[in-house]
Amino acid sequence: MDARRTTERLRGQRLLQLGIATGDLVIIVGATLLASVRRVDTPVLLPVANDVNTVALSVGPAIIVAWMLANVARGSYTKAHIGVGTVEYARVLGAAGLTAGAIGISSYLTKFELSRVFFVLLFLVGVPVLLLWRWTARRIVHRLHRRGRLLTKVIISGSESRIDEVASVLRREKWLGFQIIGALVPSTRPVEQTPGGVPVIGFTNETASNALASEADLVLFSEGAFPSAVDFRRIAWDLEGHDVQMAVVPSLSDISSGRMAMRPVGGLPLVHVEPPQSLAASRGLKRAFDLVGATVALLLASPVMLTFALLTKLQDGGPVLFRQTRVGRDGQLFECLKFRSMVVDAEARLSGVSHLNKNAEGVLFKAEHDPRITRIGAVMRRFSIDELPQLINVINGDMSLVGPRPALPAEVRRYETDVQRRLHVRPGLTGLWQVSGRSDLSWQDTVRLDLYYVDNWSIVQDLAILARTVHAVFASHGAY
Template identity: 80%
Template sequence: MDARRATRRARGERLLQLGIAAGDVILVGAATFLAARGNIRVPVLPVTNDINTIATSLGLWVVVAWMLANVVRGTYARAHVGVGTIEYTRVLGASGFTAGFLGISSYLTKFELSRAFFVLLFVVGVPLLLGWRWSARRIVQRLRERGHLLTKVLLSGSQERVDEVATVLRREKWLGFQVIGALVPASGFVDTTPAGVPVIGFTHETAQNALASEADLVLFAEGAFPAPVDFRRIAWDLEGHNVQMAVVPSLSDISSGRMAMRPVGGLPLVHVEPPQSLAASRGLKRTFDLLGASIALLLASPVMIVFALLTKLQDGGPVLFRQIRVGRDGQLFECLKFRSMVVDAEARLSSVSHLNKNAGGVLFKAADDPRITRIGAVMRRFSIDELPQLINVINGEMSLVGPRPALPSEVRRYETDVQRRLHVRPGLTGLWQVSGRSDLSWEDTVRLDLYYVDNWSIVQDLTILARTVRAVFASRGAY
């Protein structure tokens, strides 16, 4: 591998890590200063000592302790910067460790640490750190999408598995993986794989090809090596050459929360928890839906009133569009939306069938549907037309987060695997909403919905809701 190129890449990664750490130092210092100088009295906490004097004497040590906790917890690890939730989890863990350390140290040394300072320090500091990490992540992802901070990836395995992995890496450009070539078994050598990945060598010459192609990472998929000992030899050959290695298991669409690595007798067994479709239909999610929908309906009511009046004044037609959709376990319900099309839109469907972007698919998609009204176009752009579905959520017919609510005509065309989407309540938003909306193909919509059904968690619901706000204001794929 070209030593100068490797040095430049390593320097760029170090600068990124140092930049994030510098931001943490500034924000921890700011939180300490605000907690010490804010002079905010917390009514439920007694005043122990002069908060300014004590906090000022502790300020520097608080910053040092918090930063050391971040380092020990691995919040600056290269593998977790810009992707996944582990970075956020470790930031929270480091903050909790710092809080525990300060509390226990004050107790053991009988130091009268101001309780108001202690509470304000973390009430202010933790959101600042998480917000900074989120902002830094957006910056890193934008840089990767524009061709910076890329990791050159060499894929090794059978042509079919190489293409599957390459498709994911090319689709998710924000991950920063640049596929530079593939290694396939000698028996199946071709110039390129069916998906267009150039084949540059054989799997039994992985180390030589990785060094010759200047790859940063070798991804081993199914078919990359016939026996475990072959992988071990490849690792020996790449030792000291600054080439990372990763194995893609023969699993797909399974969240990390359902997998756990448990070595048994030297075998790295991956234990997989059962699908979570039953948990996605029980009390915790229903309680979350009721509280969330009630609050959202209260906050959104002024906007809903305005657009209800505009819709009525536009052509005198009904404000709401009521349509039968298929809910959990195939039960039919009346889905509510603000009417965004002309009154006779259903009757005019055949006249616009030639505009369907998804010809031959289950869904009807038209970017320039002439049936959409002017007010309707605005509502669709920002998903305002879907706000009445909050009533469906409160009624228990829908969920805040879930698969897209399907029409009966669509369900009749479902294949066996797709029927699994009906195991949970359909959602007001979902992975399909935050991943491109109408820009997605039918296959991608199904894949995302099935992933959600099998890997449900309350944390995932909160993440999707947060991403929905961004997707709505970006208006990507909204028509």
């Protein structure tokens, strides 16, 4: 039965790779045809050196083949990178750049007068559509993973505590598609399972035999998995020729790939780690990005804001805005603005609903069915409309478009030392906590995501979070 499932899984992975490659081929052929038939009258900027249709018939097939070969050469169909991380997108872009360079060099060496219109349109159309297709395919893969399809069978090797840390991440991020089938621990103390509930199927000194016997697809080596580099090398030799991948989980966590660089020195694979980015997340570039983005967003959202302001006023005659003191960057207090989504005396009635708190172990109050929320307020909370007035806070410099959630003074007084780092940047209108589950997250997960954001800030990450916010808002997961 296990062998049959393994065969089906491998067949499914190959079909996935073939499907993605087929999609790429269709898009590249389509971009080539579109660039061939599209005629643009730009004799000054892009003079047409050859008849475009003639170009397509003569070199079009060669370009299609070259682009597909470039994708293969760049490893854009490698199963380890499909559906995970930004490497897949980078390799697609790298393949396009490689193809463009090859076309340019070939045209120069052969003195072939390639149409500039054809060349520009080919990549202007092809590259964005390829990236969109890969993004769509990624969503499909993640959905299949959540449904238990195309899973990678994983063995985690190392100390019990480190195994549980790795296992908790893999279990939480189900979209990764990792199925934990067992653990390998040092043979000093035999146990049936780790404290976190991962079944122990063997010992670290028998890694290869256990991996083959359990038909694992991947062995994750964590801290304590092997005593020396020589032992790891021997494990690799034993697994040579078998369809088992190996990966090492370093003792580093919550550090973005942008802060790490692998630099072999004398045979030692040194991982250089850049300092945390909390200072950069509070300086000019981010502030300019916030100011421009919030101004544009406020103009676009003004009709919606005016509509709900009127509905809130008509509902019970109370104030439209709810003003609350929050803690900003470096502990500075500011007045946070929101549309009022609760009854007027909500604060006075808090003690009466304290038993509904879903986050008793943390410092936040979360109630999925809070009776103080009005009907209009429920709609606003579902789609985060109640937070739109915070765009004014962003323009004023009290908040940022992206960052940790703005905390109450009472919450900050309960912060532990590490959690204080959340205050090193301006609080955000949205953040990793919102696009990763919002109120469904535990306090520990909220802190982990916020600290990851503070330490690994980049403008690209801000753009990615803003893009994911749109999906999170309309999906309404954890919105209450």
